[in-house]
Amino acid sequence: MQTATQSAAQTLIDIKQLNLYYGTFHALKNVSMEIPEKAITAFIGPSGCGKSTLLRTLNRMNDMIPNTRIEGLIAVGGADIYSKEVDVETLRKKVGMVFQQPNPFPKSIYDNVAYGPRLHGIHSKQKLDEIVETSLRSSVLWEEVKDYLKRSALSLSGGQQQRLCIARALAVNPDILLMDEATSALDPISTLKIEELAQELKDKYTIVMVTHNMHQAARVSNQTVFFLNGEVVEYSDTEKLFSNPRDQRTEDYISGRFG
Ligand SMILES: Nc1ncnc2c1ncn2[C@@H]1O[C@H](COP(=O)(O)OP(=O)(O)OP(=O)(O)O)[C@@H](O)[C@H]1O
Numbered sequence: 001m002q003t004a005t006q007s008a009a010q011t012l013i014d015i016k017q018l019n020l021y022y023g024t025f026h027a028l029k030n031v032s033m034e035i036p037e038k039a040i041t042a043f044i045g046p047s048g049c050g051k052s053t054l055l056r057t058l059n060r061m062n063d064m065i066p067n068t069r070i071e072g073l074i075a076v077g078g079a080d081i082y083s084k085e086v087d088v089e090t091l092r093k094k095v096g097m098v099f100q101q102p103n104p105f106p107k108s109i110y111d112n113v114a115y116g117p118r119l120h121g122i123h124s125k126q127k128l129d130e131i132v133e134t135s136l137r138s139s140v141l142w143e144e145v146k147d148y149l150k151r152s153a154l155s156l157s158g159g160q161q162q163r164l165c166i167a168r169a170l171a172v173n174p175d176i177l178l179m180d181e182a183t184s185a186l187d188p189i190s191t192l193k194i195e196e197l198a199q200e201l202k203d204k205y206t207i208v209m210v211t212h213n214m215h216q217a218a219r220v221s222n223q224t225v226f227f228l229n230g231e232v233v234e235y236s237d238t239e240k241l242f243s244n245p246r247d248q249r250t251e252d253y254i255s256g257r258f259g
Pocket residue numbers: 022025027045046047048049050051052053054065210212
């Protein structure tokens with residue numbers, strides 16, 4: 001079982017002996033780890049090593065990919081998320097996701113954020129107004145858009161769109177936020193804003209991020225997991241992984257010898 005060494009925090013996500021197959025291709029091999037709550041955990045590793053695949057298993061986005069099979073256990077807050085009783089919509093409300101390309105709906109800024117709460121049965125204007133404001137404040141977008149809430153979300157810049165997508169995820173009150181290369185389509189200033197935002201959000205949410213950018217993982221995360229060919233090579237506190245890796249392959253990767 002891999003855990004980050006110095007973390008005393010509570011485990012929120014417990015992954016045990018997880019194997020995932022796309023058809024006959026074995027994409028995740030015996031992955032076990034405990035991810036602590038209210039911290040940022042980064043997944044790093046070369047292209048194709050399974051980072052996004054593992055991230056998708058955490059809110060069952062892999063259910064949508066045909067011929068995918070998993071073995072093993074993933075528990076969130078102690079409950080098996082692959083058990084038959086689990087309602088996947090409720091799970092995805094608790095485990096929100098932000099993607100590489102900002103993907104706001106072609107609706108107003110307000111309606112993007114209100115979309116999830118409405119879907120879950122909230123229709124009071126006053127309540128929706130409150131949720132929209134709180135979510136946009138949490139994603140540090142409120143001051144920029146408060147006078148233009150009826151404008152199309154598509155009129156925002158890429159970085160603002162990504163913060164809107166984060167607000168949309170926060171609006172349904174998740175416990176976990178998954179970020180799949182959430183800054184890789186953004187300019188450096190927007191990237192920095194999202195990184196600062198992630199730092200603020202980790203006080204309230206558990207964040208798991210996939211990043212191609214090792215510097216980002218080093219700057220932002222508390223724990224880092226290094227993957228290679230579908231296996232976890234090393235899982236440590238970020239500072240330790242980058243300053244004193246246990247495994248030669250980690251050292252080779254972080255020093256730029258491959259990947
Ligand atoms: N839908 C799919 N069907 C078949 N194989 C897939 C599918 N999605 C991913 N794979 C394969 O599984 C492996 C892991 O892919 P994954 O996207 O998880 O890697 P990654 O580490 O996130 O890569 P990247 O950094 O390039 O996004 C790769 O070999 C990939 O080709």
